[in-house]
Amino acid sequence: NAGVMQNPRHLVRRRGQEARLRCSPMKGHSHVYWYRQLPEEGLKFMVYLQKENIIDESGMPKERFSAEFPKEGPSILRIQQVVRGDSAAYFCASSQKQGISTDTQYFGPGTRLTVL
C-alpha cells in the first residue's frame, strides 16, 4: 500500500511564474490537507479538502494560492505569480475520514519550492 505521494519533490521557479504541486493520497483516503513549512519554522495548516470540496481554507493566503481535489486524479496546490517568500516545503497529508479525533493524518515527503 503506497503512502502519500507528492511530486515534484523539488521545484524551482522564477518570480512571477506559476507553481503546481501535486498530491496523491493513500489508497482509500478521501481527505487531503496541505501544510507549509517555511525555513526553520513549524508546519502551518493551509487547506483541507475532500473530493471536489474545500472544507477549510482558513490557512490559505487570500491571493495567488488555490487548491483543488477533483473527483479523479491528485490534489493540486497552485501558486500563481510566485514570490521569494513562497519558498518553503509544502506537505500534503491524507486521512481516511474526518470527524473522529483519533483519525491519523499520513504525510507525504513534501515538495520543496525554491523561488529565484
Place this chain on the structure above:
Amino acid sequence: DAKTTQPNSMESNEEEPVHLPCNHSTISGTDYIHWYRQLPSQGPEYVIHGLTSNVNNRMASLAIAEDRKSSTLILHRATLRDAAVYYCILRDSRNTDKLIFGTGTRLQVFP
C-alpha cells in the same frame, strides 16, 4: 485550540530511554493528545495519541498526568534514527481537521 509547551531541544545517548515532556495546562475535556515527529528532510509521521490513560505502541509510550495538564512521550531505547523534531499536538474531538504544530522539541541522539 489549546496551546502546548515543549522544550526546544533535548539530547540523549543511543540505547538510553528518552522522556519528552509537554505541558498543556489549558487542555479541555474534549482534547486528545497527539504526538508526531519529523525526521530531517521528511514529512511528519504519527507517533502516538491518547486521551486519559497511558498508551503504548511499537514506537513509543505516552504517559498522561492525572490532571491531563501535561504528558510525556517515552522512547524506551533511543536509536540514531529517532533523531527528529517531536511535536505534541492537541486535537479537539469536536473539530478534527487541521493539525496545529508548535515549534516542537528537537531530539539529538549521540552514538
